[in-house]
Amino acid sequence: MAHQPNEASATASAATKPKPDRATDPRNPRLRLAEFFDEGSLELITPEDDSGMLAAVGTCQGTPVAAFCSDATIMGGAMGVAGCKVVLAAYERALADGIPVVGIWHSGGARLPEGVVSLHAVGEVFAIMTRASGKIPQISVVIGAAAGGAAYGPALTDIVILAPDGRIFVTGPDVVRSVTGEAVDALRLGGPEPHGRRSGVVHVVTESTEQAYERGRQLCSLLADQGTLDVSGIEDLDLEETFPESAKRAYDVHPVVDNVLDKDADSVELHPRWAPNIVTQLGRFGGRTVGVIANNPMRLGGCLDSPSAEKAARFVRMCDAFGVPLIVLVDVPGYLPGVGQEWDGVVRRGAKLLHAFAEATVPRVTLVTRKTYGGAYIAMNSRSLGATKVFAWPTAHVAVMGSVAAIRILHRRRLAEVDDAERAAVEQQLADEHDLMSGGLARAVEIGVVDEIVEPTATRSALATAIAEAPQRRGDHGNIPL
C-alpha cells in the first residue's frame, strides 16, 4: 500500500531522534489550542517560540474566548519570564475584550535555571488572575502535571477541570518522599480521585482530555453567553414526581435539579463528588444560564456541614460576580452536629454561606420542597438574607426544628412519664398540636418569610417569573477561592 513507506520512514526517524518532531508532537501547544477551540477558529496572538507558553483567541460554541497553553515540549512546560509574559498577553486581551480566559496547563512550575526572576514572573501571573477575578470568567483545564506555581495558577481561577492525565500538587512525589519519607505516586498525590473527592481543588473531573476541552467550551458558553430568560417558553411539569412517598425517606436530588433545568441544554455540575450533600450546577433555564444549589438528602441526610457550606458559598459568589441568577432548592434538616464538625470550623466555614447569600445581588429564588430547619433554614437563601422570592410546596415544613424533636424538648418531663408502648402515639399527638400552635407553613407565609405556596406542577413557571421580574444585577467583587 502507498502509505507504508512513509510510516516506515517516520518510525525510523523517531528511533534516531530522541524527541518527536515538534510540529506533530501531541504536546505542541498550537495543536492543543486548536483542539480546544471551535474547529478552525484558532488565531495565535503570541509567536510560536521557546517561551514555554502560547496564547490565542478563538471561539467556544461561537462565543469569543482567549486562551493560553503550556508548551510541554520545552522543559516540561516550565514557566519563565517569557512564558509568563505570554499568559499576561492572554489576560490583557481577555480583559480588554471582556471575554473568558482559559488556561490549558501542563507545567512543572517555575523555570529553575532562571532563578528568582521566574518566581517573580509567576507571581505577576497570579496578580493579574486576581485582578481579573469576578470581571471575566477564568477556566483552567489541567491536562498534564501542574506543579508548584502551575498548581496555584488554576487554583486562583473560577473553575478547574482535570483530565485523566492531569496532576495537581505543590510538591511532587520525589520531594514528598525526601522531606517526609512518605512514599506516594503522582496519581494518589494529586490525581482525579484526591482532588475530585477530598480536596475540592478540582470542580470537574473528566474521562478524557477531549471531554475536558468540551466541558471548558460549555462553561465558557454558559458564563459568557448567558442568553435571556424566555418565560413563555417555560413548560411546567410535576417536580414532585421523583420524590419518595415518605417524607422521612432520603432521595437523590439530581433528578429534581435536572427537571428544574432545561432538558437538552448544556449543564455542568461543579464539585459533584466533593461535599456531595449539596449540589452546585450550572445549566439553562428558559434558555438563560442559571446556577442551581440543592441540598442532597441522599448524602448526610442533606445536612449542611463545613465543606458543603464552603462549596456553596464559592458557587454563590461566582454566580453573583458573573450575573448568573440562582435557584436554591431547599430540603435541609439542619447543620451536621458533632465534635468533628465544630473542630473543623463549621462556624467559620458555615458563615461563608451566610455572607455569600446576604451579599449577592443577582436574582436568587428559593424553593422549599420538604423541610427547612434551624440555622440551615437561614443559610439556604432565606427571606432574611435577601432572597428575591421564597416559594414553598404545600406540604413543606418551615421551623426551628422538626416538630417531634421540638416536643421532645418542650415536653421532656411529661414524656418521661409515658409508657414506652404509648410513647410514639403521644409524641405524634403533641407534635400535631405543636404544628397547629406554631402555625407551620401558614404562619411562615403570614409573617412573610415564605412569599408564596406553589404546587409542584406550577413551580417552574413561578421560578421563571420571579427571576424575570427581578432587577438583573451582578455583584461587584472578585471570586476568592474560599
Place this chain on the structure above:
Amino acid sequence: MPHHVVSDLVANVLSIAVQVGDTVEVGAEIALLESMKMEIPVLTEEAGTVSEVKVEVGDVVQEGDILAIIE
C-alpha cells in the same frame, strides 16, 4: 481491590439489604441508616460480590465505619 461501603455519618442501622455472597450492581442499596430524623439508603459505588457484612440491624455506626465489603 475490595470496595468498602462506609457510613458518611453517625447513624442507626435500620435494615441491611444484602447478604454475604450476593451479587450487587453499582447503585444497589446495601443498608438503610437512620440519622437526622431521616432514613438514608447507602448505595455501593462498585459492582461485585458481597464478601462481608460488618454491621447488624440496631447497631450505631460512626462516620467512616465499614458497613460491607464488595469484592
